[in-house]
Amino acid sequence: MSIRCPTPNHEDEVVLLGHGAGGRLTAELLDRLVLPAVGGGTGPLEDAALLPGHPGLVMSTDSFVVSPLFFPGGDIGSLAVHGTVNDLAMRGARPLALSVSLIVEEGLPLTELRSVMASLGKAAQDVGVPVITGDTKVVGRGAADRLFINTTGVGQRHELLCPSAALARSGDVVLLSGPVGLHGTTVLSTREGLGFESDIASDTRPLHRLVRELAPLGAAVHVLRDPTRGGLAAALNEIARDSSVAVEIEESAVPVPEAVASACDLLGLDPLVVANEGCLLAFVDAGAADRALAALRSLPEGAQAVRIGEVLREGPRGRVTLRTLVGARRIVDMPLGEQLPRIC
């Protein structure tokens, strides 16, 4: 009997922080290593997957490793609920049930764990989704950084909605439900003590109600995506790639809060690559755009919804461009790797 304990062929073939950043390195790791192993990789990568044999049901999973555990506007507990609820919502589903699995570092104060769990429970209650099963593992000091949480959700699709990252079409209007960059800059500023955290707060919130409001528009809603890791840039590039279309957005139309802009200036970051946890992108048929915008604006979480761009009728497929304030065009690239580690 032998132990399989493989050794690397090359010293430098190791996992990098950027492999978890939601950008090109993440896509490479998925395409070359993870997906082939599990027999996947044939269709577009979606936020949630359809359950075989149960076409109305979708499933999504996310592990949360945000540091610090508490930040203005939220904490790892509420974030873990919102993140998975939102992934389900982006497939047009309302959440039916969540599982919660904890990996706790020995020595974590019980009051902190209690606080996180209270926040998680409250977030689930606010959404109206029951936590039906769970798991708790404890590892020794130094084997994890305080607390990691996995949430996995099962959702039921709204009957008329069947959005997919592959369904954007020429002429579609691109809508955004609110300002960008708040979550990533808040977490980073809190962790590093940059001072912006007194002016901004994470936008972490559930998006399923916005999706419910869009449901009557049915098949006119082509794509829904919440721009988390990799920000707006990653989400738009994934959609352009999976739908094989050219997307153009107007710089002047993308709402960037002043404090986010200041923080990004200081840090040398593009607000378009900063993670959000409470806004959604919708690609909708041009004829339904006004109704979709009105639907989003009918709820507080969509009050600042705006039209930010369109799918060009002609243009390089898979490409995202930005029309700048002075009317020039620049390419919005898929972010390569990690600019903001451990923000979710």
Added chain:
Amino acid sequence: MSIRCPTPNHEDEVVLLGHGAGGRLTAELLDRLVLPAVGGGTGPLEDAALLPGHPGLVMSTDSFVVSPLFFPGGDIGSLAVHGTVNDLAMRGARPLALSVSLIVEEGLPLTELRSVMASLGKAAQDVGVPVITGDTKVVGRGAADRLFINTTGVGQRHELLCPSAALARSGDVVLLSGPVGLHGTTVLSTREGLGFESDIASDTRPLHRLVRELAPLGAAVHVLRDPTRGGLAAALNEIARDSSVAVEIEESAVPVPEAVASACDLLGLDPLVVANEGCLLAFVDAGAADRALAALRSLPEGAQAVRIGEVLREGPRGRVTLRTLVGARRIVDMPLGEQLPRIC
């Protein structure tokens, strides 16, 4: 805007390794902290939960933190598939779909990750369950120990089966599908270099086929449980508690491989508290016991199935006793805390 950053009331109120061991400390943590926060704790704790509104579907989640990643008989990849498939099976379900979520430490050799993912993919294929969605997070060096994997599964119940830890009844026969103690002693021996790892291997395997064989017995199958963390002792105590019955097992009937007994002797461990990852306990109606035993023995993974005890018609409720080789009785307690950290 303020950050909630609670401080502990008492220096010593922190999470201990034993809180994750599957014994009394785990139960306390769940009962006092986790379950109240998520509105649970009213029914028996099962390996998998029923999906609201879809009575035929069950859901289960598990995070795997085993160290080392590779051990005789398996690795964290296959273990992560078997663990969740088995939790679904213990609620009488065949697996429909899995999600896989990775937390990877920066610097993990890609060849090791590739090897784990290949094993995970092969295990899922052997079971016949698709991995339909996933997530990958990377944390900095020292923020996690190499690799943690969460798997969450959705399963479909066999029509006639509705086992529950609360359904053991007076007169039930207790069956065990194979020898105990292999997984825990193998992982521990490998990690610590104790030398037993050349003679033993983990029993990690899927148990859903054994459950399929039991399905025709229907409601005569009262309880199914795989004795993982906390071993046979924890599983029997949970069943005795949740069903409010007295359980008695025969020491002579419990199959303990010689190498397991030797390792446990050296380590001062009771084989009854050592984790298993490939055997199941079944509490069945006495009238169906012979058929159940034959069903288990009809498959290779149940070839060594035995009858190990019964539910007493009279006796202290919630209590598990062992009739020793010399005919004396001793109480089998719920293990308190951590004897074998990070074995799953």
